[in-house]
Amino acid sequence: MSETLSASPPLRFDERIVGVHEGVRPGRTHVIMGGVHGNEPAGLLAARRVLDVLGQGHLPVAGRIVVLAGNLGALAHDRRFLSTDLNRGWREPDLARLLAADPSHDGPEDRERRDLLEHLANLEASSDEPLLFLDLHTTSGPSAPFMAASDTLRNREVMLSLPIPVLLGLEEAIGGTLMGFLSDRGHVSMAIEAGQHDRAETVDRHESALWMWLAAARALSPGDIPDGARHVSRLAAASRDLPLLMEIVYRHAVAPDDEFVMDPGWESFQDVEAGRRLAVDRTGPIEAPAGGFLLMPLYQAQGDDGFFISRSVRRHQRRLQEVVRRLRLDLLLPLLPGLRGDAERPDHLVADASTADGRLAGLLRLFGYRSRWVEGERVIFARRRPNFRGVKRRRPDDGRR
Numbered sequence: 001m002s003e004t005l006s007a008s009p010p011l012r013f014d015e016r017i018v019g020v021h022e023g024v025r026p027g028r029t030h031v032i033m034g035g036v037h038g039n040e041p042a043g044l045l046a047a048r049r050v051l052d053v054l055g056q057g058h059l060p061v062a063g064r065i066v067v068l069a070g071n072l073g074a075l076a077h078d079r080r081f082l083s084t085d086l087n088r089g090w091r092e093p094d095l096a097r098l099l100a101a102d103p104s105h106d107g108p109e110d111r112e113r114r115d116l117l118e119h120l121a122n123l124e125a126s127s128d129e130p131l132l133f134l135d136l137h138t139t140s141g142p143s144a145p146f147m148a149a150s151d152t153l154r155n156r157e158v159m160l161s162l163p164i165p166v167l168l169g170l171e172e173a174i175g176g177t178l179m180g181f182l183s184d185r186g187h188v189s190m191a192i193e194a195g196q197h198d199r200a201e202t203v204d205r206h207e208s209a210l211w212m213w214l215a216a217a218r219a220l221s222p223g224d225i226p227d228g229a230r231h232v233s234r235l236a237a238a239s240r241d242l243p244l245l246m247e248i249v250y251r252h253a254v255a256p257d258d259e260f261v262m263d264p265g266w267e268s269f270q271d272v273e274a275g276r277r278l279a280v281d282r283t284g285p286i287e288a289p290a291g292g293f294l295l296m297p298l299y300q301a302q303g304d305d306g307f308f309i310s311r312s313v314r315r316h317q318r319r320l321q322e323v324v325r326r327l328r329l330d331l332l333l334p335l336l337p338g339l340r341g342d343a344e345r346p347d348h349l350v351a352d353a354s355t356a357d358g359r360l361a362g363l364l365r366l367f368g369y370r371s372r373w374v375e376g377e378r379v380i381f382a383r384r385r386p387n388f389r390g391v392k393r394r395r396p397d398d399g400r401r
Helices: 042-054 074-077 093-102 110-127 151-157 170-174 180-182 200-216 229-238 315-326 331-333 357-363
Strands: 017-022 026-035 062-069 132-139 146-149 167-168 188-196 245-252 277-281 284-288 293-294 305-312 339-341 346-352 370-375 380-383
Touching: 026 110, 042 062, 042 132, 042 188, 042 200, 062 110, 062 277, 074 110, 093 110, 093 180, 132 180, 132 200, 146 151, 146 170, 146 180, 151 188, 151 200, 151 315, 167 331, 170 180, 170 245, 170 305, 180 188, 188 200, 200 229, 245 293, 293 315, 315 331, 331 339
Parallel strands: 026 062, 026 132, 132 188, 146 167, 167 245
Antiparallel strands: 017 062, 146 188, 245 305, 277 284, 293 305, 339 346, 346 380, 370 380
16 A cells, blocks of 8 residues: 555644745746645645755746645544535635624634635736636545646646646636636636645655646746656556546535435446446435546535536547537527527526526537526626736737637
8 A cells, every 4th residue: 555644744834925936037926825725735735846856946937836734623623624615615605605794703714715816816917918827726536636626728737738637627627726817817717636635655646736737837847847758657657547538527516414424445436327226315325426537525524515527529520529619619608599698697607597508518519618507587607707807907819718
């Protein structure tokens, strides 16, 4: 068995800013976040390793690299969260209520969220261009490493440069995440799940992924990555034979009173067939509603995601998705029968319930509309904003990235 993190030095993260490295060449602001869930410190340990190497001053870094710790209180107690999940509640209405409330009534995660908002606002205000944001996570069960992000071209450009699977639709399926908040503001925002929480190999994978992400995000040239071949080999070996691009087709949400228990022995990226038993709750056995790859089975007490199911996106599908977006064919969507734009909510489409079938949902996924819900007699489809909505000027090519 591989070494566990219990053999590592004490896991202490007392300050929000873990480290900052100012490059010797002009470039973008790269923000790395770890420990948004307090029982997931592996990403921060890996980021410390990278900062230590950068601190030696011999690498020609472009731009600025900032490493932030997420849930400081939960990290100190090795818990996912203390009161509420810090990686939820980042929708604009939720944040508006938080900022309008009396801070003296804040819970633990409310205080963390306020402080993170201030740090992120300062970083955003100091940059003329979109931030490049990476959120480092781990899983409660065994898993190959993979990346996840909102389905925008600017995210794909970076993610598909790493030799690990890319998962689309995860953030849209969950909703209210920090990554989604930054994506909605037009930043390049994504996450890496590197493996199981307490495995030492997970820290190694995060370290390799960080170096390769910095190259993909143009903070470094690939040839400047220290021991770059080893990092490529490590990630490629950990995700061998898996599809390059996948999309979420099902999320099994759980609540505390569901008494959800995942059946033992499941790992991420195992093949499952529709109808296969996966778990049990107070209503009885839970079977897979669709076939595909199982993802992130829940083997911890805290959490509201029981498991996910994904399917591969074929190369021709990927190319079609990219072509229709670059040609801005989405402008024609409101011309389809029974489909119209939402004047008050950009990047939302409204369909009549009678016409919102699976074929329409599949068509809209081509354009990044992966969120779907019902409002009365209407079905709402939504996507992440494709353009940068920053506080200063925009680059001319932001809409194409």
